[in-house]
Amino acid sequence: MKRVCAWSRSVVVGFFVVSLCLWMGTGQSWAFQTRISDTVYVGSGKVLHGPYLFCGDSVRLDGEVDGDVFVIAQKVVVNGAVRGDFIGVANSVDINAPVAGDARVGAGEVTLRSAVGGSFTAAASSLYIEKNGRVGRDLVFAVNRFGLDGEVGRHVSATGETVYLDGKIGGNVRLSETSSLRLGKKAVIEGDLVYSGPSKAVLQQGAQVKGKQHWTRTEGKQRYRYEKYLDVISGFLSLILTWIVLRWLLPGVWEGLGSEIADKPGKSLLMGGLAFFTIPLLAITLMFSVIGVPLALILVFFYLLLIYLSKIIVATASGMAIGRYTGWQENIHPFWLFLLGLSLVQLLTMIPQIGWAFAVTVVWLGTGAAISKLFKPKQV
Incomplete structure (x- = not known):
């Protein structure tokens, strides 16, 4: 089933x-x-x-x-x-x-x-x-x-x-x-x-x-034998629905995260790379104490959530970049730009031999942008 x-x-x-x-x-x-x-x-x-x-x-x-x-x-x-x-x-x-x-x-x-x-x-x-x-x-x-x-x-x-x-x-x-x-x-x-x-x-x-x-x-x-291809396609539906629901509940959330990558891609990539290695180590360290186990589980949960959302964040940033370059952002709804960016990201991560490198880059950029946005000082 x-x-x-x-x-x-x-x-x-x-x-x-x-x-x-x-x-x-x-x-x-x-x-x-x-x-x-x-x-x-x-x-x-x-x-x-x-x-x-x-x-x-x-x-x-x-x-x-x-x-x-x-x-x-x-x-x-x-x-x-x-x-x-x-x-x-x-x-x-x-x-x-x-x-x-x-x-x-x-x-x-x-x-x-x-x-x-x-x-x-x-x-x-x-x-x-x-x-x-x-x-x-x-x-x-x-x-x-x-x-x-x-x-x-x-x-x-x-x-x-x-x-x-x-x-x-x-x-x-x-x-x-x-x-x-x-x-x-x-x-x-x-x-x-x-x-x-x-x-x-x-x-x-x-x-x-x-x-x-x-x-x-x-x-x-x-x-x-065709299931491996269908499993890849299935991710599209969940990502699209996630984008729609969160944009509905939190208007501007994707555009804000996408702007973090567009404005400072190097910073997002660096912070994502650091998080990629330090968060799992921190979670393992917390596991050694009884009090730290719940914290470790919460940390892992949110980190896995960030990894999942990273493709949406990078796809949004890619769509925004395409929209600015072509001038489409003035005429096309953000959904279509996101869909175009998501298609591009998906294709790049599926390239034989080197697709894994694009996938890692997407995770680092997406998680880095989210962490940067989360700890960004509030402007008064």
């Missing part, structure tokens, strides 16, 4: 980040509108002119959005038409109204009960396309459980542990690393069925595959 949870969280971010970066390139992000609140609600009969970014614990759209929709929330319910693309990251997503363009979703549970005019990309624990659900073009997903009672206009390319098809698919179906594949009696695949997994598919009487069928047998361990 832990493996599945980490796996589903990982893929969520991949599609989210790629979609956002592609969208940024269109120039539409220069003028998007935002609604950030605990509960975001668009009433029935209202028409919003997008593109819109909705952030909150719960987002419910009963009204229509004439443009693209971006959502980051715990629970998302779409009951009003979206006349553009839909991109969402949430714990659960219910799409009950038409989406004119493409849909890109990363969530724990995703349910489609209406039509998506373009393609649908999903990364989730579970994905269900119910009887009235329809994907106009291609369906791409990486999930634990998938069920189809509706229709897919063209091809399906996916990875899923448990896959159940009982609807119509207008093109080919290509599935990888599938533990269980079943076709119900109403399943119709107009093209080929190509899949891999430890066992062959089960076709109920009445199921139709009009093209060729090809099965590649794989062992159980091979099903998870």
Whole structure:
């Protein structure tokens, strides 16, 4: 179960980040509108002119959005038409109204009960396309459980542990690393069925595959060979959500920490390097006394927290630097600059052979900036 949870969280971010970066390139992000609140609600009969970014614990759209929709929330319910693309990251997503363009979703549970005019990309624990659900073009997903009672206009390319098809698919179906594949009696695949997994598919009487069928047998361990990549991607989601939540609770916190690096990078690097070696030694020293054990544990906890936050701090500083150099900071929301900086930092730390050096530098810069900011004298 832990493996599945980490796996589903990982893929969520991949599609989210790629979609956002592609969208940024269109120039539409220069003028998007935002609604950030605990509960975001668009009433029935209202028409919003997008593109819109909705952030909150719960987002419910009963009204229509004439443009693209971006959502980051715990629970998302779409009951009003979206006349553009839909991109969402949430714990659960219910799409009950038409989406004119493409849909890109990363969530724990995703349910489609209406039509998506373009393609649908999903990364989730579970994905269900119910009887009235329809994907106009291609369906791409990486999930634990998938069920189809509706229709897919063209091809399906996916990875899923448990896959159940009982609807119509207008093109080919290509599935990888599938533990269980079943076709119900109403399943119709107009093209080929190509899949891999430890066992062959089960076709109920009445199921139709009009093209060729090809099965590649794989062992159980091979099903998870891609996990190391998904684990890297999973960090993106937690970092993005952490940035959003803390910026919401403490406005200006990331910009302040990022400025510490931008103003005095040498000082941040030096203080981070000293902390990297001295804090663990101090914690070990405290462990030798009974009274010092709780202090040591608290010290280690906060130090590990700083290491985790260091990538966000450096990503913010990088985004700010890019914004100043290009002049984008006047036109683009800080979130997009942070996302650009985070993508750059992530890529640098993944370079073979030398990525570890960038990773250490990021930790030193981030922790050094936080310590500098914490002990910086207050100006009266």
